[in-house]
Amino acid sequence: MSQGVGVVGLYVRDQDEAVEFYVEKLEFRVHTDVRNGDYRWLTVQHPEQPSFQLGLFRPQAPTLDAATAQTVQEIVAKGAMPPLVLVVNDCRAAYERLSARGVEFTQEPVDRYGAVDASFRDPSGNGWKMIEARPDAR
Amino acid sequence: MKTKHEGKQRSVSVAQDPKLLRRLLRAKDRMDAASHEAWPVKRLAQVSGVSQAHFARSFKSAFGVPPHRYLLTRRLERAKALLRDTDTPVTEIAFQTGWNSLGTFGRTFRDVLGASPSELRAQERAVPHDLERAPACFVNAAQRPDLMIAVSEKRRQDPSPMNGAEATEVP
Numbered sequence: 001m002s003q004g005v006g007v008v009g010l011y012v013r014d015q016d017e018a019v020e021f022y023v024e025k026l027e028f029r030v031h032t033d034v035r036n037g038d039y040r041w042l043t044v045q046h047p048e049q050p051s052f053q054l055g056l057f058r059p060q061a062p063t064l065d066a067a068t069a070q071t072v073q074e075i076v077a078k079g080a081m082p083p084l085v086l087v088v089n090d091c092r093a094a095y096e097r098l099s100a101r102g103v104e105f106t107q108e109p110v111d112r113y114g115a116v117d118a119s120f121r122d123p124s125g126n127g128w129k130m131i132e133a134r135p136d137a138r
Numbered sequence: 139m140k141t142k143h144e145g146k147q148r149s150v151s152v153a154q155d156p157k158l159l160r161r162l163l164r165a166k167d168r169m170d171a172a173s174h175e176a177w178p179v180k181r182l183a184q185v186s187g188v189s190q191a192h193f194a195r196s197f198k199s200a201f202g203v204p205p206h207r208y209l210l211t212r213r214l215e216r217a218k219a220l221l222r223d224t225d226t227p228v229t230e231i232a233f234q235t236g237w238n239s240l241g242t243f244g245r246t247f248r249d250v251l252g253a254s255p256s257e258l259r260a261q262e263r264a265v266p267h268d269l270e271r272a273p274a275c276f277v278n279a280a281q282r283p284d285l286m287i288a289v290s291e292k293r294r295q296d297p298s299p300m301n302g303a304e305a306t307e308v309p
Contacts, residue, residue: 013156070153077159078200079166083276106167121167125160129276 007043009055010084011076012124015042018056021122025101026086028054039063077125084128091116091132154200161186162200165193166208173212174236179205207285213237214250215282221259228255249293250283 012018019042022028028044031053035041038060043053059072075081088094092109095118099105106127107119116132165185169177182205183193197205217235220226226234232243232255248254253261285292 013160070156073156074154074159077156077163079163104164107171121163123160125163 005052007053007055009057010122010124010126011059011072011081012056012122012126013058013073013076014123015040015056015058017123018042019044021103022054022056025098025103079121079125079127081126084126086128086130087133088130089133091118091130094118094130154196158186158188158196159200161188162197165197165205166201169205169209170212173209173216174234176236177205177209203285207288209236210246210250210289211283211285214247215278217243217247217255218251218258218262218281218283219278221255222262228259231255246289249289250285 010018019030019033022044023030028046031043031045033040033042039062040058042056044056045053059069059076061069064072095105095109098120103120104123105118105120107117109116109118115134118130119127120130121127165182168185169182179190179193182197183190186193186196188196194204197208201208203211213235217231220231220234221228224231228244229240232240235243237243237246244254247258251258287295
C-alpha cells in the first residue's frame, strides 16, 4: 500500500501506562518511540496490520496549552472520545485471554445479528468495541 | 499530571480530576452493562471509590445528568430496542429492562418518548431501517432518549398530563 491512512492517534493520560496496555495486554507492537525533551512520539501497531500505526499521544505542550490539555484529559477520562473498533477472529477467545490479563471489559461477549462483540476500555478511558469478523467478510 | 485532591471542585470552572472522572466512568459503564439491575448510590459510589455524599454531584457534573436519570435513559433505550427488534411481550420487556411495575414502565415510557410501548413498536416497524451497517451498540446509543430534565418535570410540561401515581425516577 502506498496511499491511505497511516497513523491515527489516541490521547492517553500516561504513555508508559498506555504502551504497557497496548503491547503487554493487547498484543500490539511498538512501531516508533522517540523523544524530544518532554515530547514523546509513540506509535504501536497491530501485528497483522503493518501499514497502520496507532498513535498513543499525551495531550501536552507545546501542541496544546495547559488548559486545553486538561480539558482533553477530562474528555478522554469521561469516555467521550469517538468509538474504536478492534476486529478479531474469535471474540470469546480474545475476551478470555485479555480479561485474564486484566483488561477492563465493559461488556462481555454478546451475539448480535450473527456476530459476537464485546467492549473494553484502555486505562485512560478510550473505549473499544471488539467485534468478531463475520466469516463472509474475512 | 499533577492534580489536587480528587473530587475537589475548582473555583473557576467545573474542572474535575481526570482520575476521578475515569472512576466515575466505571460506574457509568457498569450501569450500561447491567441497566436492569438495581443501582443504589451506595453501589455506584463503591464502584467509583468515592463517598456516597460526593457521588451523585460528581457524576452529574461529569456526565450532565444525575446517575439515576442516566440509568433510566439506558433502560428506555434498551426497552425501545427490544420493542423494535424482538416479539417479546411488553410486560416481559418491562421486567427484563429493570422495572418493578408495568404501570411505572408504561407511564415513564410514554412521558419520555411520547408514545406507549406498543405504539412505538408499531411505529418502528412501519419504517424501514438502514442502520444494519453500523454496530448495534452505537446505533442504540444514538437513539437513546435525551432526557435533560427530570421525568416529573417533563410530565409537568406536557399539556395533557397522565393521571395516576407519580412515577419515581429512582428505580
